[in-house]
Amino acid sequence: MSRLKIEGVARVFPGVRKGPPTQALQPTDLEVADNDFIAILGPSGCGKSTLLRIVAGLDQPSAGRVLLDGEPITSPGPDRGMVFQSYTLFPWLSVRDNIAFGLRERGVPEAEQEAVVRRYVERTGLEGFENHYPRMLSGGMQQRTALARALANDPAILLLDEPFGALDNQTRALMQELLLGIWEADRKTVLFVTHDIDEAIFMANRVAVMSARPGRIKTELRIELPHPRHYRMKTTPEFAAYKARLTEEIREESIRAATMQP
Amino acid sequence: MFEPLKPIPPGRRAVLGVLFFALFFAAWAGATYGGLVKPLFLADPLKTLNAGVTLFVEFGFAKDIVMTIWRVVGGFVIAAAIGVPLGIAMGAFKPVEAFFEPFISFARYLPASAFIPLLILWAGIGESQKLALIFIGSFFQIVLMVAVTVGATRMDMVEAAYTLGADRISIVRRVILPGSAPQIAETLRLVLGWAWTYVIVAELIGASSGIGHMIMDSQRLLDTGQMIFGIVVIGLIGLVSDFLFKTLNERLFPWNLAR
Numbered sequence: 397m398s399r400l401k402i403e404g405v406a407r408v409f410p411g412v413r414k415g416p417p418t419q420a421l422q423p424t425d426l427e428v429a430d431n432d433f434i435a436i437l438g439p440s441g442c443g444k445s446t447l448l449r450i451v452a453g454l455d456q457p458s459a460g461r462v463l464l465d466g467e468p469i470t471s472p473g474p475d476r477g478m479v480f481q482s483y484t485l486f487p488w489l490s491v492r493d494n495i496a497f498g499l500r501e502r503g504v505p506e507a508e509q510e511a512v513v514r515r516y517v518e519r520t521g522l523e524g525f526e527n528h529y530p531r532m533l534s535g536g537m538q539q540r541t542a543l544a545r546a547l548a549n550d551p552a553i554l555l556l557d558e559p560f561g562a563l564d565n566q567t568r569a570l571m572q573e574l575l576l577g578i579w580e581a582d583r584k585t586v587l588f589v590t591h592d593i594d595e596a597i598f599m600a601n602r603v604a605v606m607s608a609r610p611g612r613i614k615t616e617l618r619i620e621l622p623h624p625r626h627y628r629m630k631t632t633p634e635f636a637a638y639k640a641r642l643t644e645e646i647r648e649e650s651i652r653a654a655t656m657q658p
Numbered sequence: 659m660f661e662p663l664k665p666i667p668p669g670r671r672a673v674l675g676v677l678f679f680a681l682f683f684a685a686w687a688g689a690t691y692g693g694l695v696k697p698l699f700l701a702d703p704l705k706t707l708n709a710g711v712t713l714f715v716e717f718g719f720a721k722d723i724v725m726t727i728w729r730v731v732g733g734f735v736i737a738a739a740i741g742v743p744l745g746i747a748m749g750a751f752k753p754v755e756a757f758f759e760p761f762i763s764f765a766r767y768l769p770a771s772a773f774i775p776l777l778i779l780w781a782g783i784g785e786s787q788k789l790a791l792i793f794i795g796s797f798f799q800i801v802l803m804v805a806v807t808v809g810a811t812r813m814d815m816v817e818a819a820y821t822l823g824a825d826r827i828s829i830v831r832r833v834i835l836p837g838s839a840p841q842i843a844e845t846l847r848l849v850l851g852w853a854w855t856y857v858i859v860a861e862l863i864g865a866s867s868g869i870g871h872m873i874m875d876s877q878r879l880l881d882t883g884q885m886i887f888g889i890v891v892i893g894l895i896g897l898v899s900d901f902l903f904k905t906l907n908e909r910l911f912p913w914n915l916a917r
Binding site for chain 2: 452486487489497555
């Protein structure tokens with residue numbers, strides 16, 4: 397059963413200073429089934445973040461529509477939790493209060509808030525940091541909190557916009573395992589935007605490759621690696637085969653993106 | 659020692675800060691006791707101190723100080739009570755900004771002191787004229803600076819709040835306000851300092867009490883000691899209020915300093 401349906405979604409940005417309008421996204425279709433983990437892989441500037449923002453309701457499509465459980469999306473809502481690449485924790489709230497932000501918004505009773513916060517603090521490995529302010533945390537810890545904050549709302553789908561893009565390699569690898577572990581435990585539907593091929597193969601069940609701007613989904617690849625996945629999987633021949641294939645796809649687009657006229 | 663942007667140990671920092679005061683006093687004492695400046699133009703440090711004691715003991719200077727503080731705080735509180743909400747509304751809602759901003763930007767450049775003759779005409783030389791002057795001097799600055807602060811709220815943080823289920827009211831109440839609060843407090847601290855300069859101007863003309871009035875009176879008697887003492891007192895009160903404000907801000911917004 398498909399949970400999220402993207403139907404012919406396109407986005408044209410109006411021209412700046414009387415310049416011509418920019419087509420960021422060609423009409424794009426994508427179906428996301430329940431419990432799916434889909435990675436949207438593409439070169440920078442291909443419109444993959446725009447697509448995710450439209451799903452989040454933070455941007456409006458110029459054409460087409462997005463359906464979540466059959467209902468068209470018109471505005472942002474707590475049923476689509478999002479983690480951004482930039483650090484968006486509220487600096488005036490402690491880790492605990494950041495995680496409880498959405499719960500407080502809905503007027504969930506204090507005791508229940510506390511229980512939910514505790515559960516996600518444990519799952520994201522933030523024990524002992526509940527009273528810290530975001531400024532006191534490393535980038536990885538901040539993104540853990542952002543993930544916990546989005547999950548605490550129990551969204552129907554989790555939207556991740558290069559959430560580990562600003563982290564160093566080691567931290568990023570750990571965060572990938574953390575997120576994968578959480579997904580393997582409760583199979584929340586995930587839409588994950590990234591430009592990192594390894595990350596896409598390691599995490600996702602399906603990789604949607606986007607073309608250079610104006611973007612569209614040009615290939616979809618099912619990743620048949622078994623769960624639970626382990627970091628050692630990244631050095632197996634199967635993994636390498638997927639990587640070789642996706643590298644070719646992406647390289648072609650990257651070259652087109654790099655030589656494109658403005 | 660003079661490496662760009664390199665911090666210095668706190669001890670040395672304090673020593674250097676005190677050193678300037680010491681040198682300043684030494685230069686003052688040297689100029690006056692050494693006979694380089696006529697006593698008519700500049701009283702020596704001891705005479706200034708004596709004048710201060712006389713002011714407190716014989717002329718009830720404490721009452722003047724209280725009057726002045728009352729005026730500053732009164733005018734400033736009125737300006738802040740209207741200016742901060744208006745600034746927040748302008749920063750958060752662009753139509754409100756488009757409506758008020760051009761006029762307030764213009765009004766900001768009207769020199770507050772130039773209003774004194776008009777204000778005397780409108781409000782006489784009573785307290786309301788002093789409060790009005792401080793209001794004019796502070797209000798437009800507060801509005802614009804608060805509007806800029808609020809308008810600079812990070813959009814990605816607002817978007818994050820939307821994806822967590824916040825509605826428009828929550829965006830203002832739970833994101834924009836707490837995020838802007840430290841900078842708004844900092845703006846108020848800065849403008850309070852400016853309000854101090856306006857109150858003295860207000861008291862130089864048509865006042866029967868206050869520190870500015872005392873300085874004006876002392877000029878008629880050519881008592882430079884009292885005049886200098888009055889100026890120093892203003893500086894000290896400013897320093898103390900600044901310190902209190904800073905301490906309060908650090909207490910209210912610990913997250914802003916957390917490292």
